[in-house]
Amino acid sequence: MKVTLSFDNGPTETTREVLDVLAQREIRASFFVVGTQLAEPGMRRYTERAAEEGHWIGNHTLTHTVQFGDSADPGLPHREIGSAQDLIGDLAHRDKLFRPFGGGGILDRRLLSSPAIDYLQNHAYTCVLWNCIPHDWDRPDDWVETCLTDIATRPxxxxxxxxxxxxxxxxxxxxxxxxxxxxxxxxxxFPESCVPMRNGVVTGSLDHLTA
Ligand SMILES: [Zn+2]
Known part of the structure; x- marks a missing residue:
């Protein structure tokens, strides 16, 4: 059984705590950061530390507020993806890892849009999805059990x-x-099945993720 860990929506003060735990155990993970959060005073140093300690830094949108499938705004991909990538700057993983805002972790037709997919392809992003959402945000004290049960169901x-x-x-x-x-x-x-686009090349199916 194999497990890959990703930490989303930071950086926050809690990032430091997470980095301490991972460092003690010499575990490396990925941090998908939200641009506006990274721009908050005092927050960038946590993401810098994560990168220095060998974690991979990915883009998790600028504002984490709008799903691409819910917007007809043609400027949305540039703003939500491109501006966040600019903020991340040289801390970003070289494969330009991008994880869309999942609105509760749901992989459905609202996740992406044709303009968002075009943007990701044209700018050589790697789209990193997921297959295990233990709902730590709304079950902070029992996500561990949920997660352990779930990871036993797949390799x-x-x-x-x-x-x-x-x-x-x-x-x-x-x-x-x-x-x-x-x-x-x-x-x-990352497991292949969670990476439908690598460096701008579509390698998996995106049909079920766009309207
Ligand atoms: Zn998120």
């Missing part, structure tokens, strides 16, 4: 959790202990 899980101050990350050490007891391999790379 390789790409888990989305959040470096947000919900209290959920206080359970991260317990989660990592459980993974170790299960003999799970914690990998940094």
């Amino acid at each position: 390789w899980s790409l888990v989305v959790i959040h470096d947000l101050p919900t209290g959920a990350m206080t359970h991260l050490p317990r989660f990592l202990d459980a993974l170790e007891s299960l003999g799970a391999e914690v990998a940094q790379d």
Whole structure:
């Protein structure tokens, strides 16, 4: 059993706590940051530290507010994807990792749009989705059990959790202990099935993610 960890919606003060836990265990993960959050005073240093410690930094939109499928604004991809990438700057992974705003982690036709896909292709992004959403944001004290049950159902899980101050990350050490007891391999790379576009080349199906 293989597990890849990703932390979304930061950076926040909680990012530091998460980085400490990962460093103690020499685990590397990815952080999909929100542009406006990265621009908050004092926050960039956490993402800088994450990059220095070998974590991968990805783009999780500028504002994390609008799903591409819900907007007819032609400027949305440039603003939500491009402006966030500019803010991330040289902290970004060289493959330009991008994860769309999932509106609760749902992979449906609102996730992307034709203009968003064109933008991602034209600018050589790598689109990183997920297959395991343990709902740490609304179940901060029992996401670990949910997640452990879910990862047992597939050979390789790409888990989305959040470096947000919900209290959920206080359970991260317990989660990592459980993974170790299960003999799970914690990998940094992503399962192919979660990466439908690599460096601008569509490698999987995007049909179910656009209207
Ligand atoms: Zn998110």
